[in-house]
Amino acid sequence: MNSEPSTQNKPIPYGRQHITQDDIDAVIETLQSDFLTQGPKVAEFEQAFASYVGARYAVAVSNGTAALHLCAMALGVNEESRVITTPITFVASANCVRYCGGTVEFADINPATALLDINKVRALLESKPKGYYTGIIPVDFAGNTVNLEEFRKLADKYGLWLIEDACHAPGGYFTDSKGQKQLCGNGNYADLAIFSFHPVKHIATGEGGMITTNDEALYQKLLLYRTHGITRDPQLLEEDHGGWYMEMQELGYNYRIPDMLCALGVSQLKRADAGLARRRGIAKIYDAAFANAEGIEVLQTSPEALQGDSETGHAYHLYVIKVADRKGLYDFLRTHNIFAQVHYIPAHTMPYYRNLGYKKGDFPVAEAYYNECLSLPMYPSLTAEEQEFVIGKVKEFIG
The missing domain is CATH 3.90.1150.10 (Aspartate Aminotransferase, domain 1)
Known part of the structure; x- marks a missing residue:
């Protein structure tokens, strides 16, 4: 009998981050800079990621769950909202609706792909009067991409919004009815899309998340909610007392991501x-x-x-x-x-x-x-x- 490979004594996990010397150097450079948080690396990461997925806007946040929560907030989820998602996902995909007081309703999956079954979603929508449901959260489970073009048609018919949970699929795409590649998170069909940068994901920052969208109004809400609902933008202030002045205009959260993690993200994105x-x-x-x-x-x-x-x-x-x-x-x-x-x-x-x-x-x-x-x-x-x-x-x- 042949001897087994030496790898039998080395743990082989299901997922693992890949950190290079370039990653380490990028983080050290930021640690030695003037900003550890709320600095230029955040915007650099956002712009690079938006370009990578083909979206107009990107908002970097502390983790993928925070990204989902901010999306639900920006879309106005409240106690009267009813949102459909898949049961085969990390619970954050559903929990974000509960954070805002909304009701989660699940629809079953396609047995061949384990993706949310659009036919089951359609049947659920048809079982209730129009206006009963408010949104759908499809998940690109395992990196297998949802046909968002078909979900968009269904959502438009019933007046629903779409959040694409693309945590498993940066760089993934589906091909639409015109034969065009549609990158996950490009904003052409979903109102908002979210990504995670947990160590086992494609891009690892330790913790971190990103929201992408093509909707400027939603983008501005996300920026506000990410930082306590506070703005310093002179064009948005109701009053102006001086250069120090800021206003809390909404109840937001501290969902910021530090510059050193964004530096790691920029470096990882290059690979x-x-x-x-x-x-x-x-x-x-x-x-x-x-x-x-x-x-x-x-x-x-x-x-x-x-x-x-x-x-x-x-x-x-x-x-x-x-x-x-x-x-x-x-x-x-x-x-x-x-x-x-x-x-x-x-x-x-x-x-x-x-x-x-x-x-x-x-x-x-x-x-x-x-x-x-x-x-x-x-x-x-x-x-x-x-x-x-x-x-x-x-x-x-x-x-």
Whole structure:
């Protein structure tokens, strides 16, 4: 029997940040500058990111959850609001509505892609009078991109806004009905889009988030809400006492992001395309390895994100497989220092949402997906040897 690769003794997580000397130098330079927060690096990161996704405006904030909260605030979510989202997402996608007092309603997922099922959303909208719902929050789950053109048509028919949760998909895209690539977060279909810069994401700043939009009015609200609802803009002040004067015009939050994290973000963004290409290369190897493997099902790429065999708009934050004995495989991989993960526990099954009236059985497709899903290691610095080891151990267990 051949000996196993040396990687068996080195932990292989499902995701990992990649920090280079250029990243470190960028942070040190900012630490030695005049600004640690509210300085020029914030605007530089915002402008670079807006350009990267093709949006007019970008607002950097302290994390992705803060981004979602500010979006809900800017769109006027309140106690009378009812918002639809997917149960297969990190709970922040739903919680942002609750922060503003609104009601969250879930719709089930497409079993092939695990994305929010537009047909289930349509049925939900048709079941109530027009005006009952106020918005939809689709999620680019795992980096697989939602067809926002179709969601926009549905939203317009019922007078709804759209927030695109693109935390998993910077650099991802779908292809619209005219054959045009639509980058996640470009603002052409969603009113607002949000991103996260948590260490396991494509762009890592430690903590951090970004909101993108093409709507100037929403952009101005976001800037206000990000910093306590306070403005110093002379054109917006109701009074002017002097150069020191500022006004709190709305109840906002301290959701600012420091300059040193933005410096890291600017540096990371320069490698974003290379990192994305590497993720797609890793996915191709997994695809080939599991193509004919009995007992292993791979999530399908949404048709709008798949353009032939050589090009895809999938951003591959995660690589998800489904197996019958998920718990057994999870435990087996851990004994070999492979730390696969589960994404996600359906939000409606969490005690908080059960206390609001949801129960197991409400969304059978999402629950069936959860019972079988497992995210395998997926990050740019994953080596070929490590990936081969992971594939071998998955196949060994499935047997």
